[in-house]
Amino acid sequence: MTTTSSPPRSTEDGSPRPLSPAQLLLGGVVVAGAVLLGGAAAAVIGLPLFLMAVPALALVVLVAVRPVVAVHLYIATLPFLAGIDRGRLLPLLRPNEALFAVLVAGALAGGYLRYVRGDTVRLRPSSLDLPLAVFVLFSTLWPLCWLLLRGTVPTGGDLAALLPVVKLAGLVVLVRLTVRTDTDLLRLARCVTWPAAVVAVIAVLQTLRVGPVLALLGTLWIDPERDPAELTERGSTTLASSIATGDYVVIAAALLLALGVRGLVGRREQVVVGLPLAAGILAAGQFSTWASAAVVGVALLRLSPGLRRLSRRLLPVAAVGSLLGLPALVSRLSEFGDGYGVPRSWLGRWDNLVNFYLPALGDLRWVLGVSPDSVLQAPETWREQIFLEYGYLQLLWVGGLPLLLAFGWLSVHVVRAARSCAAGAGATAAYGTTLWAVWWMVLVLSLIDIHLVLRGAGELIFLCLAVVSGRTHER
Secondary structure, three states: OOOOOOOOOEOOOOOEOOOOHHHHHHHHHHHHHHHHHHHHHHHHHOHHHHHHHHHHHHHHHHHHHOOHHHHHHHHHHHHHHOOOOOOOOOOOOOHHHHHHHHHHHHHHHHHHHHHHHOOOOOOOOOOOHHHHHHHHHHHHHHHHHHHHHOOOOOOHHHHHHHHHHHHHHHHHHHHHHHOOOHHHHHHHHHHHHHHHHHHHHHHHHHHOOOHHHHHHHHHHOOOOOOOHHHHHOOOOHHHOOHHHHHHHHHHHHHHHHHHHHOOOOOHHHHHHHHHHHHHHHHHOOOHHHHHHHHHHHHHHHHHOOHHHHHHHHHHHHHHHHHHHOHHHHHHHHHHHHOOOOOOHHHHHHHHHHHHHHHHHHOOOOOOOOOOOOOOEEOOOOOOOEEOOOOHHHHHHHHHHHHHHHHHHHHHHHHHHHHHHHOOOOOHHHHHHHHHHHHHHHHHHHOOOOOOOOOOOHHHHHHHHHHHHHHOHHHO
């Protein structure tokens, strides 16, 4: 019996054999075909969209091969993309929403290929699944159904207002399916803390009126028609919101402390990252941020006695960081002496509440909700929109008592699960500690602000929620 073998790929001296004319012709045809297809696609969809489609396709392939990259990449870029308005770079979507859609597409493609191959794709049940599902249901489907039952056709604004909760629910599922090891959790934590430190530095430089930073923020993240004086009073940063910046930095600082007290990050990293985070909390220039930091700090000290020793070591770092963020604090405190008794922004909030939102919630409309979209069109010429800035009233506005009760049910389960998870010593316990402290912040500060689904901060809260809920079966 004779056997045949393929010709050797290299010559006797080890050098590669030259390609045959047929191989060269085939390679040329493939390259020419790819160029023609790319040119045709660019002609059909336009060159800008084509240039975005190519890396998007490459990203889909990368995530399909290694799904955990999706979570790491989304969280690492979140504070720099979430503040770019819809329509600024992409129609109808913020860049972070478009990126999330691409990452989810890659994860779904990879999951389907693994399913076809015969791998087991399992999402283990959690005690938080049902309360979370009910909360999402009453945050999205119920408001739309209630509009239709009243004979009102949902507008584009109503549908867009539902996107944040849908995205957060999708993030929970994505994290539960892809983040599996403590190594992944530590990398994910650094994808939170290090970008948050960069955001905090931007906030400090913004309040110090550093020209290049203000010019950079003016390109994509700040409305060009906004009063330039307002840009230096608070650190809105690339999140385009001072309250979102403050919450993001506070949550990142809580996670850093929870990791540090368990020895999961070194002292050098604690100092290098903690210094700008401490400065950024003050540089955000928000009274609610400082209240949030106080609530989170008290909660962390109550839950982790070992954190008291760590906090004493980091006290000099916090003091130096506070000095860097001091200009924003001084600027906000000066508003108490400008003749109004309290900051004018507080008077504006109260005016919006009394004249616009409370009348709309009257006649028992708060029982079942008013609308998915809480943004109102302003009747004045000096502003375009009016925002509801009270967390619990936001729940009543969107979904009425059903949504408020669903949030209460979810809160009970989250606090229990997070406290149980925080009793451990690994990375999962650090996320549990962070979630426990931050959820108390949400419960307390929702009296005056919206925190649960706030831009950027909402993702970090639901990220911790996903990690904790994904590990409940281990206890």
